[in-house]
Amino acid sequence: MINHPIIRWLLGIDADPATQGVVRLGWELPLAGWMWLVGISAAMVLAWLAYTRMTPRLWLRHTLTGLRAAVLLLMLVLVARPVLEFVEENREPDRIVILADRSKSLQLADWKDGRGTLRTRDEQLRSSLDAIQLGERSAEWFGFSGDVAMITPSDLGPADGRTTDLPLAIDRSLRRSGSGPIGGLVVVSDGRSTRPIDARLIRSLTARSVPVYAIALGSRDPLGDASITEVQAPSKAFVNDQVPVVVHVRPLRDAPARLELVNMATGAVIDRAIVPAGDPSTHVLVATTASGESMDLRVRLITDAEDAVPTNNEAAITLGIIDRAIRVLMVEGGPRWEYRYIKNILVREPSMESSIMLLSADRDFAQEGNMAVTRIPTTRGEFDLYDLFIIGDVAGGQFSDTQLEELRRAVTERGAGLLLIGGERSMPMQWMGTPIEDVFPMRLTSSIPRQPESVVIEPTPLAKGLGLLRLGDGDDHWPPELSRDGPAWSRLQWMQRIPFEDLKPTAEVLATAMGSTTEPIGAAVLSMRFGAGHVVYVATDETWRWRNGIGEAYQERFWIQLVRYLSRAGLLSAGRGAQLTVEPTTITVGQAATIRLDVKDELIQRRLPDAVDAVVSRSTQREDTIRLSTDSATKGSLVVGLAGVWQPRQAGEHEVTVTDAALGGALTARVRVVEPDDEFAHPETDHTTLESLCTATGGRLLTEADLPTLATVIPDRSTFTERVERVPIWSSPLALILLVVLCGLEWSIRRVVRLA
CATH class of the missing domain: 3.40.50.880 (Class I glutamine amidotransferase (GATase) domain)
Structure with missing residues (x-):
């Protein structure tokens, strides 16, 4: 109806509005409700007072009073500047942010599937993500461990992160997800984190109205991890020697285990020991060396109970054999x-x-x-x-x-x-x-x-x-x-x-x-x-x-x-004029290690400069160069030492090499660098942290039954905005016509009854 040419002319609509949708009446100068009440009352009173002493013809008096009131009310409306509002409503859909844990702790096997088979937490994560049904709702996927990265459900990447920082992951994922409403944050994790969830993060989530939902991975009841933490053995031994292999073990809390020392060449078990349940213990296994250049041994920790990390139950060592008595x-x-x-x-x-x-x-x-x-x-x-x-x-x-x-x-x-x-x-x-x-x-x-x-x-x-x-x-x-x-x-x-x-x-x-x-x-x-x-x-x-x-x-x-x-x-240094060592041989990232070059040969001592460079490499890639300077405490002694301090920046197996013409070749030493927060050191889950986070932000822990209907479990927090285009009608021909008609009609009647 509003598109009729006559109506468009009356309302002063010159062109089609850009918006399409609802048409409603609005005001450029909106008046409060009490102002309208006062204005209407005043108009009625003024109109009544104007004709209260008029001719006794009642119908005529009421007609003129009504016309005067209509004129006054029309003027009141025009003062408020009425407009036609063409309203178009826009919906901004919300999105669900999904955070998937990709740390090494997901390699732990403490989740039982429907058939009772023990599976890794990573397998549980992938199974849970496959079960999620989002319908028409959109989602953004992030993987996290020590940092956050975009992922896709089909390409999660390996679970090999060395640390887990859940607060950092939540904060950065929300920053990267951009503006707009977030229906919920779904955290798929075992709850382990190097940093605790603090009050600042809770306040930030609450201020943004972002509820956290969690899929708790792993077993709430801790499943222990029996592991070999360290193996110490000499690198060289004599033939027919009885070599002690010192094994440090962290057993299960409630189940004993067995240690076996195996000759890898023959598969024969050389020595055994019983590992009692409870506290960490140290055991000594003995290997009798045979003739040959070397002897490869493997230490195995065997338990009949369920073990969260079976991969750390073995360690290999190699003994160099001196084939003489x-x-x-x-x-x-x-x-x-x-x-x-x-x-x-x-x-x-x-x-x-x-x-x-x-x-x-x-x-x-x-x-x-x-x-x-x-x-x-x-x-x-x-x-x-x-x-x-x-x-x-x-x-x-x-x-x-x-x-x-x-x-x-x-x-x-x-x-x-x-x-x-x-x-x-x-x-x-x-x-x-x-x-x-x-x-x-x-x-x-x-x-x-x-x-x-x-x-x-x-x-x-x-x-x-x-x-x-x-x-x-x-x-x-x-x-x-x-x-x-x-x-x-x-x-x-x-x-x-x-x-x-x-x-x-x-x-x-x-x-x-x-x-x-x-x-x-x-x-x-x-x-x-x-x-x-x-x-x-x-x-x-x-x-x-x-x-x-x-x-x-x-x-x-x-x-x-x-x-x-x-x-x-003396076997390590026998027959060599110099020896390169790193102490300690196993360190954490950032821990200082001493690289030492001890020179015993007098001829090498005379040729060796006061300082040499030690090259530290990892996976054949050069990582650091450390300057080794003469140790003043060794001057004048039979063994001259050069030393330097190195602080590793990355975990892994590192090789230290010193090459100098005076040495007649290269000397090497190996050192193992580990992360300060070992994901396998404490295999227990932390479902309590996830539950507290969900409760504090208005979310909850999700069950397997929730995943197929996740789109409805998480409330829709889409926002709606209005786009309004206004066409003034207070200055339209219709307003003028109404004013002229009402005033003219009142004047005409007054003229007829001789009041004008």
Whole structure:
């Protein structure tokens, strides 16, 4: 009707409005309701007063009053400036933002599908996303771990994020989603986050009226993760050597497990151990090496219970094999009991070749050992034949200064081991002032008293971590009968009293002496690194007492383990003029590590510059260059050291390489860098955080039944806007016509009744 030409002319509509939709009456100067009431009342009163004394013809008076009121009301309407409003309503649809967790914790398998099969959290996530039906509602998809990235439902990418930052993911996804209404934020996650949900984020979501809905991944009840956290083993060993493999295990809380050491070449299980449930534990497995260049081993952690992360239940190690026997030189003053039994142990051990020198024997005595000698070595070549030197109760004066200097050189430069056994007569009192006095792990005095009471030996955690002093069978590291509450025969009647305050700063205690109290009363077995080699001091010569009623098992294990440990210690540096090391070998991102180059060869020392560059690479890509400068503490010593500090920026396996003409080639060392927040360190889910976040923002946790109808579960928060085009009618021909007609009609009637 409004499109009729006459009506359009009357209303003053010259052209078609741009909007199409509802037509309604509006005002340019809208009046309040009370103003309209006052205006209408005033118009009626004024119209009534104008004709209240008119002719008694009532109908005529009412007609004129009505016309006057109509004119006044029309003028009131025109004052408010009426317009025609052409209204077009626009709908801005909302969108659903979906955040999918892509961190490594989704590799954990603690979700059971409909058939009861254990699946990973990532499989649960993909199954949940496939079940979501959004209908005509639009969605924006983001993947998050330590950062946020756009994804598509068909291409989620791998779940390999090293950290999870849920607050950052929510904030950045809302920023990237642009303006406009958001129907809801759907978080598909296990709830784990390196940062907690704070009040600021809740206020931001509430201010934007964004409710959070969550699909909780994983099991609410924690499913434990049994894992091998670290494996320690020497990189090289002798043939037929018994190598300790120290395994650190984090077991399940309520289920025991089994450790197996497997020869990867044959598949045979070399050693086993039972891992009790509960707290983290350390276990020592023993591998007997065979001939060949190397030996590949694998440590397996086996559990019959459900394990969230089975991928961290194995670790591989490689042993380099030195295809010859361990060569030992033992020098003893007199035929004490300890000498007799240690000598027999060395002679019958097939993996060792020994030279045994008893200084108190007469000339006709046939020195024992399968590498017979008639005198103490004197030349460098003779000393270089041996991997380990055992010195018993011998006075330092039995050696010439040249012999002692060669012994010192063999330990500090070549990495040979040195085992010192305390004695009542000479060891260590008569070694003061000799060229190897500083080799001892404690300060020497002219006399060392004995312990005032009988004692037992108790290994320290350090010994267990090194696989030493492992005398028990199975998982018993130290036999109960050798402990403080054991039988009388296990107590040692003589032991030197070595107070802890007399130890040198770099000395380490492998075993303590325990008397009648629960506190240690001194050191029993000491270890110290000296140059390239290791030194062990044993403060007693009465381990032969352990043979009483038991046989030689405990004593043999005690000494054989020390001999093997000291012999292996020099293999890494044997035959090399320089050694590159990184300490510690496993660090976190941002943690400082020391890169050290130790040079023992005098010729290399003369050629080596004061500083060299160490190149750090990851996946063959150069990452850092660290300047190694001369360590002033090593100037004038037999081993010159260059050191530098490196702080890794990325996780992964790194290789450190030093190349210099003076070294005659490249030296390499490896270091493992891990993230400070390991996603597998705490495999438990955090559904409580997700539930609290949903409740605080007006959302809720979603169930599997909600996913097919997610479009209706999340309320539609689309917004509607009006586009209005106004055409004034207060200045239209219709307004003028009405005013003229009403005024003219009133004037005409007044003229007829002679009032005008």
